[in-house]
Amino acid sequence: MSETRDLVREAAERLFEKHCGADILRRADAGEFPQVLWRALADAGYAAALVPESAGGAGLEMADALTLLISAGRHAVPAPLAETMLAGWLLSGAGLAIPEGPITVAPVRTGERLSARPDGKAWRIEGRATRVPWAGQCGAIAVLAESDGRSVVALVAAADCTLGKGHNVAGEPREELVFSGAKTLQAGASPVGIDALHALGAVMRSAQMAGALQSVLATTVQYANERVQFGRPIGGFQAVQQNLALLAGQSAAATAAAEAAIEAAARDLASPAVAAAKIRTGEAAGIGAAIAHQVHGAIGFTQEHRLHYSTRRLWSWRDEFGNEAYWARRLGSAVAEAGADRLWHAITAAG
Amino acid sequence: MANPNDLSSLRFEPPPPFAAGEALRGEVREFLAAHLPKRAVTQGLGSWGGFDPEFSRKMGARGWIGMTWPKRYGGHERSALERYVVLEEMLAAGAPVIAHWIADRQSGPVILRVGSEQQRQTILPRIVAGECFFCIGMSEPDSGSDLASVRTRATAVPGGFRVNGTKLWTSNAHRANYMILLARTGDKGEQRHAGLTQFLVDLQATEGIAIRPVYNLSGEHHFNEVVFQDAFLPDDCVLGTVGEGWKQVSGELAFERSGPERFLSAFRLLVELTRALQANPSERAQIALGRIVAHLYTLRRLSRSVAGMLQAGANPALQAALVKDLGTTLEQEIPEIARQLLDEEPDRDSARDVVAVLAHTMMNAPSFSLRGGTREILRGIIARGLGLR
Numbered sequence: 001m002s003e004t005r006d007l008v009r010e011a012a013e014r015l016f017e018k019h020c021g022a023d024i025l026r027r028a029d030a031g032e033f034p035q036v037l038w039r040a041l042a043d044a045g046y047a048a049a050l051v052p053e054s055a056g057g058a059g060l061e062m063a064d065a066l067t068l069l070i071s072a073g074r075h076a077v078p079a080p081l082a083e084t085m086l087a088g089w090l091l092s093g094a095g096l097a098i099p100e101g102p103i104t105v106a107p108v109r110t111g112e113r114l115s116a117r118p119d120g121k122a123w124r125i126e127g128r129a130t131r132v133p134w135a136g137q138c139g140a141i142a143v144l145a146e147s148d149g150r151s152v153v154a155l156v157a158a159a160d161c162t163l164g165k166g167h168n169v170a171g172e173p174r175e176e177l178v179f180s181g182a183k184t185l186q187a188g189a190s191p192v193g194i195d196a197l198h199a200l201g202a203v204m205r206s207a208q209m210a211g212a213l214q215s216v217l218a219t220t221v222q223y224a225n226e227r228v229q230f231g232r233p234i235g236g237f238q239a240v241q242q243n244l245a246l247l248a249g250q251s252a253a254a255t256a257a258a259e260a261a262i263e264a265a266a267r268d269l270a271s272p273a274v275a276a277a278k279i280r281t282g283e284a285a286g287i288g289a290a291i292a293h294q295v296h297g298a299i300g301f302t303q304e305h306r307l308h309y310s311t312r313r314l315w316s317w318r319d320e321f322g323n324e325a326y327w328a329r330r331l332g333s334a335v336a337e338a339g340a341d342r343l344w345h346a347i348t349a350a351g
Numbered sequence: 352m353a354n355p356n357d358l359s360s361l362r363f364e365p366p367p368p369f370a371a372g373e374a375l376r377g378e379v380r381e382f383l384a385a386h387l388p389k390r391a392v393t394q395g396l397g398s399w400g401g402f403d404p405e406f407s408r409k410m411g412a413r414g415w416i417g418m419t420w421p422k423r424y425g426g427h428e429r430s431a432l433e434r435y436v437v438l439e440e441m442l443a444a445g446a447p448v449i450a451h452w453i454a455d456r457q458s459g460p461v462i463l464r465v466g467s468e469q470q471r472q473t474i475l476p477r478i479v480a481g482e483c484f485f486c487i488g489m490s491e492p493d494s495g496s497d498l499a500s501v502r503t504r505a506t507a508v509p510g511g512f513r514v515n516g517t518k519l520w521t522s523n524a525h526r527a528n529y530m531i532l533l534a535r536t537g538d539k540g541e542q543r544h545a546g547l548t549q550f551l552v553d554l555q556a557t558e559g560i561a562i563r564p565v566y567n568l569s570g571e572h573h574f575n576e577v578v579f580q581d582a583f584l585p586d587d588c589v590l591g592t593v594g595e596g597w598k599q600v601s602g603e604l605a606f607e608r609s610g611p612e613r614f615l616s617a618f619r620l621l622v623e624l625t626r627a628l629q630a631n632p633s634e635r636a637q638i639a640l641g642r643i644v645a646h647l648y649t650l651r652r653l654s655r656s657v658a659g660m661l662q663a664g665a666n667p668a669l670q671a672a673l674v675k676d677l678g679t680t681l682e683q684e685i686p687e688i689a690r691q692l693l694d695e696e697p698d699r700d701s702a703r704d705v706v707a708v709l710a711h712t713m714m715n716a717p718s719f720s721l722r723g724g725t726r727e728i729l730r731g732i733i734a735r736g737l738g739l740r
Contacts, residue, residue: 218358221737241734248361248733249677252670256363256656257649263365272648279645325638332641333632340626343644344443344618348376350648 005064012068015040016075025309028078029171033137038079038102046081050089051098057088062266069204070258073211076309078172080104080134082204087142090197094153094188103155104138106177110198110322114179116145116152116187123147123154123187125161125179131320135175136163143179144190144197151190156182168316170309192269199269201321203261206277209317210258212310213251213281213288219307220247220292223300240295247291250284257281264350272350275331282318282327289314360736363670366655367662372436379440382413387446392704395447396619397715398573399612402526403447404481410441410448411481416455420463425476431662435655439611445619449523454478456610458485458531462551465591465599470551474529486524488532488552488577489600492517496728498533499543499597503579505534505550511585512536512550514559517578524562524575530554532579533596547596550588557582569699569714608723609657609671614650614678616719617685620712621647623705624689636692643688646681650674669736672729679720686713 019037028034041047049065051057058065065085072081080102087103106129107114114127125145135141135158143154160183164176221244224235234240261277289311293300300307318324338346386409395401410416418434420426441448459478462470477483494500503516514534524530530552537546554560559582565574591599621643628636653674660667689709690697697710720726734740 214358221358221739224739235734235739238731241739242727242730244737244739245676245730245733248358248737249673252361252363252653252673253646253649253677256652257645259365260648260652272644275641276645276648279642280649283642324642328638328641328645329634330641331644332637332639335640335644336625336629336632336637339629340622343622343625347443347644347647347651348439 004061005067008060008064009067009071011044012046012071015044015046016071016077020075020077022306025076025078025306029309031171034079037077041077041079041081042101047084047102048088048098050085051092055092056098057092063262066203066207066262066265067259069207070211070214070255073208073313074215076212076215076313078309080138082201082208083133083138086197086201086204089200090142090144090153090190090192091155091186093192094190096153096155096186096188099140099155099185101140102134102138103140103142104132104134105142105144105197105201106132106135107144107194108132108198108201108321110326113194114143114145116143116147116154116184118147119183123152123184124181125154125156125184126181127179129177129179131166131168131174132177133168133320134173135177136165136173140185141177143184144192144194146194151193152187153190154184154187156184168320170312170316172313172316196269198321199274200265202278202327203258203265203269203274205317205321206254206258206261206281209281209285209314210251210254212314212317213254213284216288216292216307216310216314217244217247217251219310220244220295224295227297234295243291243295247288247295250288250291254281254284254288257284260350272331272334272346275327276350278322278327279324279331282324285314285318358737360669361673363653363656364660364663364665366652367432367659369432372432375433375436376440378413379415379437382409383440383444383446387444391707392445392619392623393699393707393711395445395449396708396711397569397571397616397718398522399442399447399449399452400445401447402450402523404450404484406447407451407481407484409481410451411479416451416481417459417475417479420459420475420479424463424471425479427479431658432655435611435658439615439651442611442615443618450484450526451478451481452612453487453523453527454483454485454529457487457604458529461531461549461599461602462590464602465549465595466551467587469587470590474551483529484523484527486521486527486530486554486575488518488521488530490518490520492519495520496725498600499539499547501533501535501547503532503534505532505536505548505584507536508583511583511588514550514579514582514584517576519565519574519576521562521575521577522573524554524577525564525572527554530577531590533600536593536596544597546594547600548593549590549596549599550584551590552582552584552588557584559583567718569711604724608675608729609654609667611651611654613675613723614647614654614681616679616715617682617712620685620689620705620708623708624685624692627693627703627705633692639688639692643681643685650678650681653677669733672724672732672736675723676726676729676733679726682719683716686716 045058048057053059162178257277257280264271264273417426418429505512532550536548699710
């Protein structure tokens with residue numbers, strides 16, 4: 001753990017603590033964009049964490065920047081922080097300027113592709129991207145499109161595409177964008193392809209899920225120590241203790257998997273650690289959310305209780321940027337192709 | 352949301368960077384290529400590769416037993432992380448390491464910590480050489496998870512102790528040189544953990560010990576029943592302090608819980624399953640393999656994290672319990688997944704390696720979450736770490 005990372009983490013923790021209280025989460029859930037929170041994220045440099053200083057960003061080490069998202073997940077940050085970081089990475093990688101305000105990326109669904117065709121010196125974007133995070137709240141979309149087998153990054157104004165409203169189960173906007181020859185504000189050749197974009201998105205969701213599970217564990221343990229039935233805290237019952245121990249294991253595994261992917265992502269987005277993280281955190285998300293709700297009983301199933309701000313995000317994030325099956329198939333096919341006699345080498349080489 | 356610092360005791364520090372380990376890994380792989388005995392792929396499954404004194408001596412000669420112990424006792428003063436590399440390479444290759452495993456993992460360290468100078472000097476160098484093997488004398492017929500209830504009694508007599516009682520599930524007692532025996536020397540009194548003492552028992556030289564096999568459900572002989580009948584142990588057999596046995600044992604158990612043996616028990620099956628599927632893997636097979644490998648990556652990181660914390664002088668007993676619970680859960684899942692992908696009936700005598708390994712692994716699987724602390728006991732330890740009891 002670098003010293004910078006500790007400092008970044010502590011500062012982020014304070015910022016999120018201050019700006020992601022119950023009231024903000026409730027209002028965001030009702031569809032209100034958290035302007036004050038967003039300004040704080042922008043002022044702290046988090047939104048542009050993956051943009052080099054020379055391009056006006058915070059220029060954090062990638063691992064330090066991604067570690068922020070564990071904290072963000074812990075606090076259920078109801079804003080497109082990960083998405084704007086990802087867009088900044090994509091745009092600055094292609095040498096494009098970064099606009100102010102929240103930005104999102106497309107396409108995010110693993111099977112979807114957009115195409116770019118030259119139009120004089122500019123480009124036009126064609127295609128449909130579904131489930132684009134926060135698109136309606138972002139002025140611009142960083143698009144990764146294909147043209148004759150090459151990848152092109154373009155910035156498209158939200159006003160230049162058609163938007164269909166939608167939400168994930170956490171109530172965060174997930175919208176459909178149709179690009180019908182949409183003109184580009186800026187465009188350039190991309191050094192990365194769609195797999196790398198989705199890999200970094202997967203690392204981000206893994207980090208957020210790891211954070212959310214830490215929070216769910218802490219909340220659930222606290223509840224088990226406070227809630228009294230049969231004359232004692234329910235955390236005193238072995239049946240409940242065994243479930244909480246399981247939850248602790250899932251949380252620990254998710255954090256380890258996310259941290260491994262964060263380390264690997266800085267070196268190589270094709271690392272198997274990326275796939276492993278999305279698989280492992282996604283699995284932990286389902287098991288962890290189920291135990292947390294079981295322990296909380298009926299109160300945790302209400303809108304009034306804060307637990308759902310985390311569990312609904314876990315249920316959303318595990319299916320975004322490729323679910324467990326998608327990444328497991330990629331990892332498993334690579335394992336099978338390398339063959340049984342390379343299996344142990346592959347496991348030790350992943351670091 | 353909740354303050355995450357409440358649960359900081361659950362933190363797994365990232366494994367320290369360890370580039371030097373890769374050179375050692377290369378040495379171990381070369382050694383294995385030259386010295387791993389050629390044998391059936393099912394040999395030693397479920398018992399850490401099997402009992403092979405000659406192989407243990409070769410490992411000792413390479414300096415791979417007692418790696419972290421002080422040089423004055425024959426050790427090699429290497430790091431816990433270097434030791435980890437050797438352990439995981441041996442296990443992944445299915446090398447026969449059970450003969451020296453217990454001595455290297457827990458008996459030697461406990462002797463080092465609480466043993467007398469004479470005990471250290473006479474025994475540790477022999478362990479390091481791969482010539483002195485240990486078994487664990489803790490469990491009894493009426494004392495499994497509830498270890499403090501042991502009834503084997505060591506009564507003080509002139510010059511030593513007279514021991515009566517029965518130990519059970521004692522793996523390899525029939526071929527070990529020593530047992531570390533946990534026996535009652537005093538009354539329980541107020542604290543039920545009081546009055547216990549550890550002894551160093553020379554199994555060959557001590558009169559009044561009868562060792563009988565207990566065959567496991569596969570028909571294999573690892574377990575034994577060890578009956579002490581008026582066995583006399585001289586005073587210098589006391590290990591550590593009379594009455595401090597419980598404290599010593601608790602420390603010893605922490606060594607048992609976080610190593611790579613806690614998630615690699617079914618690794619041979621995963622290798623053979625991959626071999627069986629690799630030519631034409633179905634989508635379902637790819638997904639299943641990918642998921643298992645993702646779990647292994649993660650477990651290995653958690654386990655190396657514990658090794659790093661041990662190296663740094665921390666006490667990761669809680670983390671070790673978490674690793675063992677997660678690891679044994681995966682180990683037990685692997686045969687269940689494999690059988691659905693293979694559509695073969697498990698058969699220990701099958702000429703097809705994967706089918707035979709499946710049968711052996713499946714039949715050994717119940718032991719994975721029993722040995723070294725049952726799943727329920729571990730989860731109780733974790734719950735205590737969470738502040739729930």
